[in-house]
Amino acid sequence: MNRRYADLRAALRERVRIADLLQARGVPVRPNGRGGGTALCPFHDDHRPSLNIYRSRRDDTERFRCWNCGSRGDVFDFAQTLLDYPDHTATLRALATEHRVPWPEHDEPVSSDVLDRAAQFYAGRLTPQSSATWPSAAFPSRSCGSTASGMRPSLLLRVICSCA
Numbered sequence: 585m586n587r588r589y590a591d592l593r594a595a596l597r598e599r600v601r602i603a604d605l606l607q608a609r610g611v612p613v614r615p616n617g618r619g620g621g622t623a624l625c626p627f628h629d630d631h632r633p634s635l636n637i638y639r640s641r642r643d644d645t646e647r648f649r650c651w652n653c654g655s656r657g658d659v660f661d662f663a664q665t666l667l668d669y670p671d672h673t674a675t676l677r678a679l680a681t682e683h684r685v686p687w688p689e690h691d692e693p694v695s696s697d698v699l700d701r702a703a704q705f706y707a708g709r710l711t712p713q714s715s716a717t718w719p720s721a722a723f724p725s726r727s728c729g730s731t732a733s734g735m736r737p738s739l740l741l742r743v744i745c746s747c748a
């Protein structure tokens with residue numbers, strides 16, 4: 585995943601705790617005094633707390649491991665399995681919505697990216713002759729003013745020609 589998703593996951597890691605996910609389901613967590621704790625494992629029929637919650641020495645992220653059934657991973661793996669999300673992306677989306685963390689694509693200038701790609705597509709197909717005749721042929725005077733996208737034809741053509 586790219587940097588935007590890395591930022592999203594970092595923001596979610598600050599807000600979502602494995603202990604909170606467990607306690608929301610009525611499973612108590614006994615703190616161990618080192619930022620982690622132990623609890624009954626929700627992934628098998630556990631009668632003695634065998635789920636260990638701890639901070640990774642490698643990157644300080646919150647992780648879990650069950651010494652009985654072997655389930656392990658980070659907070660997203662835990663939420664995905666516990667809450668039955670179909671995949672990692674669905675898990676991130678649900679947690680981002682719940683914790684009001686903006687989804688990365690909302691910040692991306694999608695419309696200008698599409699225009700750039702369209703301009704590059706047409707720029708490679710313009711000949712000197714077509715760029716001289718194209719404006720009047722493509723945009724008859726009675727419909728001139730704006731294109732369906734709201735961009736003036738002359739401006740659109742300048743964008744296209746500037747890419748040629």
Ligand SMILES: [Zn+2]
Nearest residue numbers: 625628650653
């Ligand atoms: Zn287990």
